[in-house]
Amino acid sequence: MTTEGHIWRSGGCHCGAVRFEAALPDVVEAQACNCSMCEKVGFIHVIVPESRFRLLQGAESITTYTFNTGVAQHTFCKICGVKSFYRPRSNPDGWSVNARCLDQADALDIRIEAFDGRHWEAHAAALAHLSQET
Numbered sequence: 001m002t003t004e005g006h007i008w009r010s011g012g013c014h015c016g017a018v019r020f021e022a023a024l025p026d027v028v029e030a031q032a033c034n035c036s037m038c039e040k041v042g043f044i045h046v047i048v049p050e051s052r053f054r055l056l057q058g059a060e061s062i063t064t065y066t067f068n069t070g071v072a073q074h075t076f077c078k079i080c081g082v083k084s085f086y087r088p089r090s091n092p093d094g095w096s097v098n099a100r101c102l103d104q105a106d107a108l109d110i111r112i113e114a115f116d117g118r119h120w121e122a123h124a125a126a127l128a129h130l131s132q133e134t
Contacts, residue, residue: 006052011102013077013084018058020085022048022097027109030099035117037067037074041083044099044112053085053095089120 006023024046031045032038038045063078073087084101088094099110116122 009102009104009108010056011084011097013058013061013080013082013101015077015080015082017061017079018077018082018084019056020097021054021056022046022085022095022102023052024048024108027111028099030110030112031115032112033115033117035120038117042100043083043096044110045088045115046097046099046102046110047088047091047094048097049091049094053097 004023006025008021008023010019010021012019028046031047033043033045037043058077061077061079062075065074065076066072067074069089071092072089074083075086076083082101083098085095085097088096090096099105099108099112102108
């Protein structure tokens with residue numbers, strides 16, 4: 001099934017308790033963040049709006065961790081510990097899906113850019129400024 005040129009693609013945690021789908025195009029823009037959390041867990045961000053994300057199973061197996069500003073809701077499977085997706089600080093009305101947790105990530109053209117999460121405020125402001133220029 002498709003949504004406006006996007007295909008619903010499944011993914012989940014290591015043990016399979018948590019399963020989700022995200023509607024993604026064939027070419028996916030992703031970010032590798034160097035903040036203290038993302039760098040340690042190897043999270044590759046694919047940002048999707050609320051309308052293009054759905055949890056299929058495992059709500060009862062998800063637990064949440066917050067730190068620093070408390071805006072980001074870092075969700076992970078409380079059985080295997082894998083962080084398949086979370087509600088990011090940069091997009092609190094959407095989701096960040098871990099490209100590494102997609103079932104068939106090799107079928108996508110994933111283009112990864114660096115995001116300087118160690119200096120989150122400055123990097124986010126610079127990106128906002130660039131998007132206003134285009």
